[in-house]
Amino acid sequence: MSPLNLVGIAIAALAVLLLCFGLPDSWFFGLLSLACLFGSMGEAYRENKLGAALFLAVAALFAASSIRFAYRDARQSRGGS
Known part of the structure; x- marks a missing residue:
């Protein structure tokens, strides 16, 4: 396993751990996007092109969720509905 994959796993584990301590959803999905x-x-x-493309697609989904x-x-902090 490459060191880059290990860093991604560590970031994802950190995101899950911080979610247990009240991390906002936007940060959680942002960290998962970074892990992907x-x-x-x-x-x-x-040189696994399909795997790289799939990881990029999932990263885009997590980034969109974070936004x-x-x-x-x-909107909630401004008092909007």
């Missing part, structure tokens, strides 16, 4: 990006780099390093939750939290 490291996984994608690890797969690209091993959505950040927007929702910002």
Whole structure:
């Protein structure tokens, strides 16, 4: 297993651990997106194009979720519905 994949696993584990201590959803999904990006780099390093593309697609989904939750939290803090 490449060091990049290990870094991705460590970031994902940290995100889950911090979620147990009240990490906001936007940060959780942002960290998961970062973990997937490291996984994608690890797969690209091993020249696994399909794995790299799948990791990038999942990273994009997590990034979109992070933006959505950040927007929702910002609206709630302003008093919007």
